[in-house]
Amino acid sequence: MKKVLLILLMITTACSVKETIEPLDNNVLNQPFETNNEFETLKGVYEKNNQPMVVNLWATWCTPCLEEMPHFETAHREHSEKITFIGINISDSPTRAKKRAEELQISYLLGNDPDGSFTKSLKVIGLPVTAFFNTEGKLSTIHQGPISKENLQKSIMELLDV
Template structure:
């Protein structure tokens, strides 16, 4: 008799627990399912979306690049380490453009970015953060800062400072 009562109590407890999980946890925003990835700037999170104009004035949306690896590089024309890494970035783009897209987000569009790009023979897309919103969203404090985004839009790596060609190749792996 005692065994049946204990068994019934355990069964009732399991049913209550299951009901609680079903009805209350589903509405709890802190109960994030494993298949859902939040947006943010940390490794393992979805890269925050943005739409910026390129040097030709055309709008470019990050979501257009889903299905491709992306290297997002924040830089400025006045920044010595940024200028230093541009030749390596161009070489990297030419040798890896089939497997990764570079989006170089310029943070000083009031300067003549187009002339800078032409003078340095840069062929990768340069986007202009005219309002500074993307810089704030990605919490860019130091430049250059580079993010590697996977084919699903998830941040794989973040690098602060200039990079050599070899470092760019290593980040891609």
């Protein structure tokens, strides 16, 4: 029984480390991720839109990831003129990720991390992970674990200095 509880605790912890950690270096801006068979960087997306970014790392097998995606969609619809939202799938095939995103009616920019370089640059230890980039395009904070609708809204307001 103890082994079963330990395994369940490990699985739960891997998907829900609930803490905000200090920012990492901004090298993550130059790490490529794939969108529609083209490679992008956060720096390129930032230069196109010139606004803060919220980047969520997710996977189709991560239940907390799937549960929070509708919060990101709602926030995207409310703030798309002021903040760029990006979802990056870290482990599934692009086809599987796209299908799941369509089922969830996600309309913000989606990408994949085919070689894991983007994920490694954020030093991800579990999913979901949400990175917030400020008005200068610099990484301001990383949230490890699921983020509530309220905390997402609070973080967005901080990005917008509201």
